[in-house]
Amino acid sequence: MANSKELVLSDSVGCPEFIQDLLPSAERTALLYHLSYLCLGGFPRLESLIRERALETQTLFASSGAVLLKCVSTSNNLVKSLFPMLMHAVENNEPSVAVKHLEKARSWIHDIIKDVEDMVYRYEHHNLSVASCTSDVFQEQSDNENQLVEHSDHIKNLNKAIQKLDEEMKKTVQDVANLEKKIEEKNAELERHLEHTSKKSNGMSIMAALVPFFGLLIKFIVDAATVPGEAAKTQSLKADLSRLTNEKRDLQNKEWDIHVKQTELELELASAKIHLGVIPDPVHLKDVQKCLSQIQQILVDLKKFWEKVASLLDSLQNKTFVAEDLIDELSDMKDDFLMSIEVAEECWARFGSSCQKAQAIFSVQFVDEYKFLDISPSSLTAAQRQQQHDFILNKLNHINTRASLK
Template sequence: MANSKEAMPVTSVWSSGFVEELLPSSQQVSLLYHISYLCLAKFPKLEMLLQMRALEIQLLFGSSEAVLLKCVGTSQLVSSLFAMLIRTVEKNNPVLAIKYLEKARTWITEIIRDVEKMVDRYDTHKKDVATTTRDVITENSTIPEPTHLGEVQYFLSKIQKILVQLQGFWENVYMLLGNIKDKTFVDEDLIEEPEFKDLFVMSIQAASKVWEGFGLSCGKAVQIFRVQSKDAYSFLEIDPSSLSKDVWQKEYDSVKEKLQELKITVDPPSTPAIQN
C-alpha cells in the first residue's frame, strides 16, 4: 500500500469541447443522408437501401440519446453519493463509506457497458454504409455526386470517437474510486493517519467539480441527439422521385448550402472513404 501523502489523482479534466464537435458532426450526417437521398431519386432500389441506412442512424441517435441521458442520471446519483462519502469519512464510518464507493463503481460499470455497446453499433452501421456506398458507386456515370456516403462514414467516426472518449472518462473514474479506496482504507477500517482522511475529502471534492462539468456536457449532448433523432430525418417522409425538377433543385441547393455553412476545421475526404 502506498504511504504517499500527495493528493490522490482525480481524473483528467473533462473538456466540454466534445459537445461543440458533436453538434456539427451529427448535423453533417443528417444533411449528407438528405442530399444522398435526393441524388438517388429515379433509382428505387438504391433509394430504398439508403432509406434503410438513414432510418438506422436515426434510431442509433435515439439510442445514443438514451445512453447519454443515463449518463446524466448516473452523474447526479454519483454526485450525491460523493457528498455522502465525505460525511461518512468525517464521521469515521468506513464500512458505510466503502459501501458507497462500491455502489458508485457498480453504476459506473453499467454505464461503461452501455457506451461500449453503442460504440459497437456505430461500427456495424459504418460497415453497412460502406456496403451501400459500393452499391451506389457501381451505378459513378448516372448518379450525381455519389461520394456523400463516404463523408457520412467520416462524421460517424468522429461521433464514435466522442463516445470512446466518454467511455474512457467513465473507466478513469472507476479506477480513481478504486485507488481512493485502496489509499484510504485497510479492509473496513480507515488508515489511522489523519492526513489520509483529509486527502480522501480533497480528492472527492475535486472529483465532484469535474463531475459537475461532465454532467452538464452530457445534458447538452442529450439535446443534440434528441433533435437529430426526432427532427433531422423528416426528409425520409417524401419520395424524392415524386418531386418536380424545380422543387428537387431548390431542396438540393438548400441542403448543399447548409453543408457548406457547417464545414468544420478538419475537411472530410473528397472521395468515398469505404471502410471495411
C-alpha cells in the first residue's frame, strides 16, 4: 500500500473522457452555423431562421457552462469540506460526523444530477427546433429551382463526388460503432474486475468509493499488487482497452478527414447553386444537429458519472460508518482510509480543474464565436465570402479529432 502514496496522476486520471470531448463538439457547432449562415444567409427568411437558432444555441451554451461551474463548485466542496471532515471523523472515531457530511455531499450531487437532467431535456428540445429549421429550408426550394440544378453538369459531378464520400463515411462510421461496442464490453469487464479486486482489500475498497476514475484505480492495483495475479490481469485488460481505443481514434481521424472533404465539396456545391439563384441544401444545419446530439450525450454521461459518485458515497456511508461491526474495525484500516482521502483530494481537484476548462469553452463560445451573426451574408462580396469559407475550413481542419460526428 505504501507504493500507492507515490502515485503520479496523469492528465486523464482526474478527467473522464466525455468532459474532454466537449471542446471539439462546441467549436464545430459554431463553425457549422457560420457555414450555414454564409450559404443560406442570402435568402432573408432563412437568414432570420438561422440567426434565431444560433442565438438559441448560444444561450444554451451559457446554461451548460453554469452547470459545469456547479460541477467545479461541488468538486471543490468535496476536496475542501467533505474529505477533511472524513479524515477528522476517522482520526477521532466519530462515525456520526462522517455520516452527516456524506449526507450533505449527497444533496450537492443530487442537485447537479437534476440540473444536468434539465440540460439534457433542453438540448433535445433545441435539436428539434434546429431540425424544424432544416425542414423550412427544404420547403423554400421550388420544383423550378430543382430543374435548373438537374441541367448543370458541374453540379451533377459534385453530387457524384459527395455521394462517393458518403458511402465511404457510412462504412467508417459502422467500423467506429463496432469498435465502440467492443470497447464498451471491455470496459464492463474491466469494471467488474476492479470491483472484484477492491472487495479483497479494505484500502482498495475505500479508494474505489472515493475515486471513481478508472485510470487511478488501475494504477493503484498494479502498484499495490497485494493479490497474486490481479495486477497482471489488470494490466492485460488495460492493454486490450488501450489497443481498441487507439484503433477507434485512428478511425475517428479518418472519419473527420472524410467529413472535411465533404464540407469542401458541399461548399462548392452550395456556391454553384447560389450562382444559379437556387437555395442550397441545409447540409451544415444537419451537422449542427449531430454536434448538438453529441453534446447532449456528453451531458448524459456526466449525469451517469455523478449518479455513480452518489452511489459510491452511499455505499461508503452504509458499509463503513453505519454498520456497527465495521465501525469497531475502523481503527485497523485508518492508514488506508487516510491515504485514500489524500489521493482522492488530488484527483478530485484535477476533475474540478477539467470542469473549469470545459466551462471556459462554453463561455468563449457564448462571448466570441457567434459574432458572425452581426453581419448579414448578403452584404459580403464574393471575395469576402470565399475568405470566410477558407477561414472556417482551416479551423475545421485543426479541431481535435477525438470526438467525431456520428
